[in-house]
Amino acid sequence: MPIRYTLRQLEYFIAVGEAGSIAAASEKVNVSSPSISAAISQLEKEFGIPLFVRQHAQGLALTQAGRTMLEQAQTVLREAERLMNVAGDISGEVRGPLAVGCLLTFAQMVLPSIRRSFEDIFPDVSMRQFEIDQADIFSKIRRAEIDVALTYDLDIPADLRFVTLAELPPYALLPEGHPLTVHETLSVTDLRDQPMVLLDLPFSAEYFLSVFNEQGLRPNIVERTRDMSVMRGLVANGFGYSIANIRPSHNVSPDGKPLVCVPLDGAVRPMRIGLLMAPEAESSSTIRAFVEHCADLATRQALPGVHAAPVSQS
Numbered sequence: 001m002p003i004r005y006t007l008r009q010l011e012y013f014i015a016v017g018e019a020g021s022i023a024a025a026s027e028k029v030n031v032s033s034p035s036i037s038a039a040i041s042q043l044e045k046e047f048g049i050p051l052f053v054r055q056h057a058q059g060l061a062l063t064q065a066g067r068t069m070l071e072q073a074q075t076v077l078r079e080a081e082r083l084m085n086v087a088g089d090i091s092g093e094v095r096g097p098l099a100v101g102c103l104l105t106f107a108q109m110v111l112p113s114i115r116r117s118f119e120d121i122f123p124d125v126s127m128r129q130f131e132i133d134q135a136d137i138f139s140k141i142r143r144a145e146i147d148v149a150l151t152y153d154l155d156i157p158a159d160l161r162f163v164t165l166a167e168l169p170p171y172a173l174l175p176e177g178h179p180l181t182v183h184e185t186l187s188v189t190d191l192r193d194q195p196m197v198l199l200d201l202p203f204s205a206e207y208f209l210s211v212f213n214e215q216g217l218r219p220n221i222v223e224r225t226r227d228m229s230v231m232r233g234l235v236a237n238g239f240g241y242s243i244a245n246i247r248p249s250h251n252v253s254p255d256g257k258p259l260v261c262v263p264l265d266g267a268v269r270p271m272r273i274g275l276l277m278a279p280e281a282e283s284s285s286t287i288r289a290f291v292e293h294c295a296d297l298a299t300r301q302a303l304p305g306v307h308a309a310p311v312s313q314s
Contacts, residue, residue, distance in 0.1 A: 007076070010043075012025065014077065016060060017051075022040075049065045051065065051070075078144060094285055095125055095286065099129075099130065099145065099147050100115070100129050100147065101130045101141070102131055103137065103151040104131050115129060122289060125286055130146055133201055147277065148291065151273070153274060154271070160277065160278060162275070163275045165298040166303060167271075168306065171263050171264060172263075174235065174260045180194070184263075185264065186264055192219065195222040199228060211268055214269075228244070232254060236253030246306070247261060
């Protein structure tokens with residue numbers, strides 16, 4: 001029986017199923033709404049089943065059959081991507097899709113620049129990016145929803161491979177004019193009683209708190225946020241200090257107020273930034289090229305936001 005539907009139509013179907021409306025799917029895949037609507041109608045005609053229930057106020061809802069077909073369509077597209085990867089590996093060419101995750105903490109500073117430089121070198125690679133937290137990175141790699149992720153070495157599971165790019169010692173972030181900014185370095189004891197703005201992301205928060213816990217101290221947390229830009233804004237406006245590892249290129253908060261970075265001294269464990277992937281991932285020439293590209297940037301100290309010497313891969 002000849003196949004009368006295309007991978008592109010399946011892509012549109014998945015986009016609508018995930019977004020819940022044709023308009024939202026249109027923005028996601030950058031294709032006109034009529035084209036997506038036509039693709040859905042063609043799939044329903046070909047499969048002989050309704051995939052969506054049309055709800056004028058709420059958009060589109062998947063039927064029970066549509067939910068089953070959505071899962072299968074996602075599997076088909078993943079396998080199609082793997083087929084492209086196999087072809088590239090056989091030919092030795094760097095091409096095809098590449099799904100890259102990045103930890104929310106530093107995605108805005110690091111990922112766009114790395115993506116731009118990589119795609120300039122390898123124009124036949126079609127990269128998709130995902131800004132997610134550490135727990136989602138683990139699950140998406142295991143489900144093969146992303147190929148590789150830029151992240152920290154925070155509670156890395158034994159079944160995944162981490163390639164270290166650079167070490168990032170922690171620093172205290174303070175508003176300009178704060179009494180502690182006169183010091184070249186600060187100890188955890190200096191910060192203990194100061195109000196703290198905690199960057200409260202899964203795994204990251206545990207690391208920042210461990211800076212104090214390892215010395216038997218507890219920080220004075222007065223604010224929590226999951227957004228690094230919000231954290232920098234709170235600090236700049238005098239709500240407290242914070243601790244971070246990644247550094248933007250400018251010491252200014254989102255609302256234009258100056259910030260001061262002061263390194264922490266003593267036995268404080270640095271975070272390592274690197275690439276996380278499945279153990280067999282580098283058998284793909286495209287993934288291998290991305291790992292080598294990031295390692296080269298680290299060696300040349302050209303990773304955005306990374307003001308530290310690179311370390312050997314592990």
